[in-house]
Amino acid sequence: MLDKVKKVKLNQDIVFGDSNRPLVLIAGPCVLEEEDRVLKIAETVKEITSRLGIPYVFKSSYDKANRSSIKSFRGPGLEDGLKLLERVKREVGVPLLTDVHEPDQAALAAEVVDIVQIPAFLSRQTDLVVAAGRTGKIVNVKKGQFLAPWDIDRVVEKIESTGNEKILLTERGVSFGYNNLVVDMRSLPRMRETGYPVVFDATHSVQLPGGAGETSGGDRKFVPYLTRAAVGTGVDALFMEVHDNPDVALSDGPNMVPLDQLEGILIKALAIDEIVKGR
Structure with a gap:
């Protein structure tokens, strides 16, 4: 897993694929909820990652277009979102996904x-x-639940056709x-053979799609185990959906990590990351 890949630089402090740096955390609530809650989650994760020395990117969706039910909450929409x-970027001072x-x-x-x-x-x-490639921004591709690891090669080619080589590949x-x-x-090292950094989505990986009938279910208790296993392969970043109270979250609550458990998960992940990278 630690074969050289292209370093994808977001800014001076956040570089994906650099084995001399700790892994990056991409985290936030599944979907944008009320403003105060969103800001508080972003601030709390920033405090945690700052203490641990982990580069941090805030993530959340303005629209969840692939909900199980027509009645499911989708978010504030493109403009308001x-x-x-x-x-969040202005007041908390974090980059966004x-x-x-x-x-x-x-x-x-x-x-x-x-x-x-x-998605x-x-x-x-x-x-x-x-x-997405034509924007010139970093493009993070979530590998479809229906794709083999080597199928992602064709997706990479599509982005590269635009001249954009700032690519991240996420296993979920x-x-x-x-x-x-x-x-x-095995998917993680195989995807990294594309020459691009690989991200492990620790929370969607424990999702049960459509498993709760009108919504997706999940089992967040397995997040720490899968996180440690993935970091042991040498991934470049972790993707986690987090919430102060997942049981009342408006989307993906069953698989989101409670904020008060995040630091403990990251401490162990960092220890493994340092061993793998020989840091």
């Missing part, structure tokens, strides 16, 4: 965020992937029967 994300669902959203989101993300379900949508589990996901840890 980007305004809130901009406020958000996902886009349609090609014409990519350029608009790129005006505010530092990393444009392709897993849309990772084969050529027009969307190319539009693969479909395993009905309403279940499993993580094949």
Whole structure:
């Protein structure tokens, strides 16, 4: 896993794929909720990562277009959501990641965020992937639950066709029967063979898609175990959805990490990361 990959630089302090630096944390609530809560989550994670010396990128979605039910909460929408994300960047002082669902959203989101993300379900949508690449921003691709690790090679080619080589690849589990996901840890080194940094999504990997009927279920108790296993392979970053009270979260509550448990998970992950990198 520690073969050389392209270093993807976000800023002076955050460089993905640099074995001389600690892994990066991408974290935040699944979807943007009320402003005070969103700001508090961002501030709390920043405090934790600052104490631990971990580079931090805030993530949250302005729209969750792939909800299980028509009645599910989707978020504030593009315009209001980007305004809130901009406020997070300004007041908390952290870089941003958000996902886009349609090609014409990519350029608009790129005006505010530092990393444009392709959702897993849309990772084969050529027009969307190319539009994200054309923004010139870092593009994080969530590997679809239906894709083999080597299938991501074609997605990489689509982004590279735009001249953009600032690419991150994220593993979030693969479909395993009905309403279940499993993580094949072999996927992480295989995806890194593309020459780009690899991210492990520790919370969506414990999701049970559609498993609660009108919503997705999940089992957050397995997040620490999968995190330690993935960091042991030498990933470049961790992706986690976090919330101060996941049981009342408006999306993905069952698989989100409670804020008061985040630091403990990261401390162990950092220790493994240092061993793997020989730091």
